[in-house]
Amino acid sequence: MKVLLTTLNAKYIHLNLAIRLLYSLNKDRHQGLSFKEFTIKESPESIAQFCKDFDIVTFSCYIWNITPTMAVAKLLKEINPEIKILLGGPEVSYEYDDIINKPFVDYIIVGEGEIPMENFLNNYPEVSNVPNLVHKNANNEVVFIPQSVTFDLKNYAGINPYQFDDPAELKNKVCYIETSRGCPYKCEFCLASLDNKVRYLPIETIKSNLLYLINHGRVIKFLDRTFNVKRDFTIDMFSFILEHHKPGNIYQFEITADIVHPDIVKYIRENVPPGVFRFEIGIQTVNQKANLEVSRKQNFDKTAAVIKQLDDIIEMHLDLIVGLPLDEWEDIKFSFESVFALHPSELQLGFLKFLRGTPVRDKHEKYGYEFDPNPPYQIIKSNFLSAYQLEQIVLLEEALEVYWNKKRAVHTLKYVADKYSVFDFLHQLGVYFNSKYDFHHHTLFDVYDALNNFILENYQEDVNLQLLMTIDYQLNYKVKPQQRYLPEIDKSLKSELILNHKLDHHQYRFVIMECNDVCKSYFKNLEENKYLVVQYSGTDKPNYFGVN
Ligand code: SF4
Numbered sequence: 080m081k082v083l084l085t086t087l088n089a090k091y092i093h094l095n096l097a098i099r100l101l102y103s104l105n106k107d108r109h110q111g112l113s114f115k116e117f118t119i120k121e122s123p124e125s126i127a128q129f130c131k132d133f134d135i136v137t138f139s140c141y142i143w144n145i146t147p148t149m150a151v152a153k154l155l156k157e158i159n160p161e162i163k164i165l166l167g168g169p170e171v172s173y174e175y176d177d178i179i180n181k182p183f184v185d186y187i188i189v190g191e192g193e194i195p196m197e198n199f200l201n202n203y204p205e206v207s208n209v210p211n212l213v214h215k216n217a218n219n220e221v222v223f224i225p226q227s228v229t230f231d232l233k234n235y236a237g238i239n240p241y242q243f244d245d246p247a248e249l250k251n252k253v254c255y256i257e258t259s260r261g262c263p264y265k266c267e268f269c270l271a272s273l274d275n276k277v278r279y280l281p282i283e284t285i286k287s288n289l290l291y292l293i294n295h296g297r298v299i300k301f302l303d304r305t306f307n308v309k310r311d312f313t314i315d316m317f318s319f320i321l322e323h324h325k326p327g328n329i330y331q332f333e334i335t336a337d338i339v340h341p342d343i344v345k346y347i348r349e350n351v352p353p354g355v356f357r358f359e360i361g362i363q364t365v366n367q368k369a370n371l372e373v374s375r376k377q378n379f380d381k382t383a384a385v386i387k388q389l390d391d392i393i394e395m396h397l398d399l400i401v402g403l404p405l406d407e408w409e410d411i412k413f414s415f416e417s418v419f420a421l422h423p424s425e426l427q428l429g430f431l432k433f434l435r436g437t438p439v440r441d442k443h444e445k446y447g448y449e450f451d452p453n454p455p456y457q458i459i460k461s462n463f464l465s466a467y468q469l470e471q472i473v474l475l476e477e478a479l480e481v482y483w484n485k486k487r488a489v490h491t492l493k494y495v496a497d498k499y500s501v502f503d504f505l506h507q508l509g510v511y512f513n514s515k516y517d518f519h520h521h522t523l524f525d526v527y528d529a530l531n532n533f534i535l536e537n538y539q540e541d542v543n544l545q546l547l548m549t550i551d552y553q554l555n556y557k558v559k560p561q562q563r564y565l566p567e568i569d570k571s572l573k574s575e576l577i578l579n580h581k582l583d584h585h586q587y588r589f590v591i592m593e594c595n596d597v598c599k600s601y602f603k604n605l606e607e608n609k610y611l612v613v614q615y616s617g618t619d620k621p622n623y624f625g626v627n
Contacts, residue, residue, distance in 0.1 A: 082200065083130055084114040086139035086168075087147050091118055096255045096302065097139045097168065099240035101196050109200050114243075119147045127154040133162065135203070137196075140168035142434065142455045149181070156183035165199070167192045169270050170454070173436030179213050179221050187213040189223070191260075193230040229278075232260065236281045239288050246295040254296035258285045258316065262304035264335070266363075267373040267438035268400070268431060271304040279312075286319055293323045299330050306332040310340040317343075321350055331357040337381035344388050357394040357424075360386065364399065365414040369406040373439060379417065386421050397423040401472050402431030402458040404439075404446045408468055412502040419501050422493065425484050428476040430469070431458040474509030475502070477518040482508070487526050487555055490601045491547045498541075508533050527552045531564050543597040550592060550602075550611065554623065559588040559615040568593055568610065576610060580626050588615040594625070 084098040095116055102114045111134075117126045130136045136155060138148045152164045167188035171178055175187050188195045189211045198209040206212060210226035241249060259279045262271040279285075292299050307313045320330055336358075347356070364370055365379045386395055397418055401411055418426060433440040433448070433456040443450065447462035460466040482488040482505070495504045511533045512518060516525045530548055538544050542565075549564040567573060573591050577584055594602070594611040605611060608625025615621045 080109070080135070080203065081111040081133045082109065082113075082135045082137065083133040084112065084137050084139070085116065085130065086141075087117045087119045087121070087126070087144040087151070089119055089143045091120075092252050093118075094244075094252050094255060095139055096240060096257065097192065099243070100235070100238075101192060102243070103238045103240050104193060104234070105197060105200055112200070119144050123147060123150040123154050126151045127158055130155055131158045131162065135163040135165060137165040137167060140166050140170040142170055142432070145170045145454050149178075153181075153183045167196070170435065175213055176221065179215065185214065189213060189225070191228075191230050193234070194228045229276075232278050232280045236284050238284065239291055241288070241291060241295075249292065249296040252296070253298045253300055254292045255300050255302050256285075256289060256292060257302040258306075258312075259303045259308075263308060264305065264376065266375040267442075268403070268434070270434055270436055272374075272438075273436060277305075277308055282315075285316075289316075289319065290323055293320065293325055293328060297328055299328065301330070301332050304333060305335045305338075307334050307339055307343060310342055313340075313343055314346050317346060317351065317356075321355075324355065328355070329357060330355065331359060334358045334360050336360045336362075336385045337378040339385045344385065347389055347392060351392055353392045354394065356392070357396060358389070359396045359398070361398045361400075362414070362418055364403050364406050364410070365417045366403075366406050366410040369403040369410065372404040383417075383421060386423070390421070390423070394425075395421070395423040396425040396427065397421065398427045398429060400429050400431055401476075402461060402464060402469070404461070405463060407463045411464075411472065412500070415502045416496070416500065419483075419492075419496055426479060427484075428472070428479055430473075430476075432456050433458070471506060471510070474513050475506040476509070478505045478509035478512060481512070481518070481526055482530065487523075488530060488548060488551045491530070491544065491551050493601055494544060494547050494597070498544075507537065511536075523555065527555075527563070543595070546592070546595070546598055547601060550598070550613070550623075553590050553592075553613045554621055557615065557620060558617050559590060559613075559621075562590070565592070567591055576612075576626055580612075582612070582614075586616070588617070589613065590615075591626075 084101055086095045086098055088095060098114045098116070102112060106112050115129065130151070138152065140148055155162055156164065163185045164183055165186040165188065166178065166184060171187050172189045175189065178184055179187050186199070186206070188199070195209055195211045199206055199212060202209060206214065207222065208224070210224065210228050213221060213223045216222050241254065257280065259277050261274040261277040263275060263277055265272045265275065360382065362377070362379065362382060363375065370377050399414055399418055415428070431439070433443055433450045440456070449459040451457050451459060458469065460469060483492055492501060495501050508530065512529045516529055534541070534544055534548060545565055552564060553560065568591050573589070576591060577589060582589060590613040592611050593609065594605055598611065599605045602611060602623065605625040609627050610625065611623055612626055613621050613623045
């Protein structure tokens with residue numbers, strides 16, 4: 080029996096841990112078992128052609144791949160009506176009636192996959208007693224016998240899910256590793272809230288697999304929903320990583336910041352080199368009423384304090400969710416500005432999604448929610464935000480992405496946040512950009528042209544804003560760009576400064592701007608200098624320094 084474990088990843092660089100684990104657990108008893116990954120960008124026809132000669136094809140289903148996965152499954156069944164299609168994963172584990180009733184879907188595994196998959200493979204085709212398997216009987220009736228079974232993670236002792244990958248390829252991928260399953264919190268918009276018992280893999284296995292990824296991978300992302308639940312475990316893992324760390328590697332963790340133990344903060348400050356760890360921190364909202372309404376606990380003051388203590392060492396990726404119950408326009412503005420003030424490396428503004436199985440989906444009528452019935456089930460409107468307001472925040476989010484997260488106008492936006500409302504600025508900039516350019520097809524020049532014109536139309540009297548924008552523009556080109564926006568100092572003074580400071584004009588090109596006190600406060604190490612010099616090598620991003 081030939082069985083394929085497969086999935087459609089969102090991007091080529093992603094890897095799927097689930098199919099590797101299922102393969103590792105079952106390969107010895109089932110010689111016909113294999114695994115293969117595709118991406119959602121590949122054509123359903125080419126994926127179906129690869130899969131068509133298997134007896135059973137199993138797909139790992141998520142919110143990002145369910146639509147193309149269903150297209151592939153339908154096509155597969157048309158090409159080979161004898162083939163059996165089995166689906167598993169979070170996107171098919173809840174409200175699965177419409178999915179199992181599709182004529183091209185034969186089986187669904189609900190919930191954690193290890194026990195049902197092993198039973199399925201061992202018993203096929205007599206699978207009616209397999210726990211947590213949804214299937215259709217001879218009369219085409221849907222049958223499901225739910226059983227409360229939890230896989231003992233000790234069974235992963237000695238198993239390395241990446242042992243079948245070409246080690247050389249792991250450097251080019253995001254390598255996922257789990258040390259635990261479950262989350263102690265109960266946020267009602269999140270599927271992890273349904274599994275509150277935190278269970279750990281055997282520590283020796285975690286360490287040996289982590290060591291393997293440290294040696295062969297580069298970007299290592301921990302899937303644990305709250306990595307820092309246990310103080311000692313967290314410090315032990317951080318120490319293990321630092322002991323074996325290879326230069327160039329990056330380690331990403333999902334952290335609940337307000338419970339980061341002071342010992343962990345101390346450990347990081349004393350031991351972790353800058354740029355090696357990245358923390359993803361879901362803040363979601365600063366509005367405590369909205370937090371409580373979705374059963375979410377968070378102390379934003381503590382969260383902010385921890386971020387401030389660590390953000391010179393750790394790259395911070397902060398998330399907010401737009402659309403939570405009780406969060407109105409002004410609340411979202413307040414949350415956004417409070418979080419922006421922390422200057423995270425990345426601020427992701429997500430929109431509430433009504434994931435199958437989540438309590439917020441079950442209760443959506445209570446708050447007047449309307450959401451897209453298709454994945455990713457994104458909010459359309461609610462009692463707290465109109466459809467128009469949500470569209471406006473989408474434009475803000477696009478501007479945030481271009482100007483802050485892509486680091487095109489970091490100094491400009493820090494200044495905006497100090498002097499104006501950065502929420503209003505990005506909103507209006509998003510509206511402006513959308514009316515004249517295309518957020519999905521634009522050049523780097525468009526980015527600055529839009530920002531400059533927007534500033535001239537709305538903040539004409541603010542020379543500091545124009546100066547910071549001009550410098551951000553100059554800092555975002557590897558090769559010295561055409562002089563645009565505010566002018567450089569005059570040519571003779573520039574030549575004099577280059578000569579006096581022995582700047583190597585054979586190897587580098589320079590832009591020199593006069594820097595006032597406001598400008599100095601947004602650039603490091605310029606306090607004593609009158610001029611800011613941007614130095615271009617032509618190959619790397621430029622650097623800057625001050626001269627007098
Ligand atoms: S949002 Fe984060 S903290 Fe809340 S349940 Fe989900 S994983 Fe846990």
